[in-house]
Amino acid sequence: MMEKPSIRRRAVHDGQKEERRQAILATAWQLFQTTSYEDVTIAGVAEAAGLAKGTIFLYFKTKEALFLALLEQQLASWFAAVDAGLVALQDQEPIPQISALLCEQLESRPGLTRLLAILHTILERNINLDEALRFKYMLKEHFEHTGALLEQRLPFLHTGQGAQVLLQCDAMVIGFWHLADPAPIVQQALQQPDLRLFEVRFAAELSTAMRALLYGLEKVAQPPR
Structure with a gap:
């Protein structure tokens, strides 16, 4: 039986390079879960993947670029489910x-919400222009496609407004996740009965907020009586 090629061996062909790239992403994602x-x-x-540290940089120039690629994969999965x-609605x-639907698919992907929470403050701060353009155009394509499906299901949305709703949802995800995931010392402080106001359940x-947004847009779109 032919021995399976080791991940340590140099990737020469495009298929081998993509296989190694996916192995790096899978390893980083595993570590991020814990x-x-x-x-x-x-x-x-690199150590967990059985690679030299320099090999990682052949595929991802920075740690931020690596995690931006992880976020792209997780977003693709979320958009497909949505x-x-x-x-089927x-x-x-x-x-x-x-x-x-939007909230359940996010709640079942805590790693995705954690990445979204650091996208603008960390991940986008140390990438090059090509990486930024690639990510934003990928996101634009998803927003426009899923936004069009939203417009089909919610006729009060005008053309292009579905994508705007998704952008507003993104902003709410980031804000609520930060509130629902405070620093450990703040979590201790929130155990005080008179500070329970600041305890936020992310999905709820x-x-x-999403229902309030959509009902509000529906009301605004209704013709005056």
């Missing part, structure tokens, strides 16, 4: 169904 972004290092990824849910009471608050 620790913070700050604690995941390029050296740690698209499928929108297509029943016509009765679409707003509660849509807000539940996001779902409520």
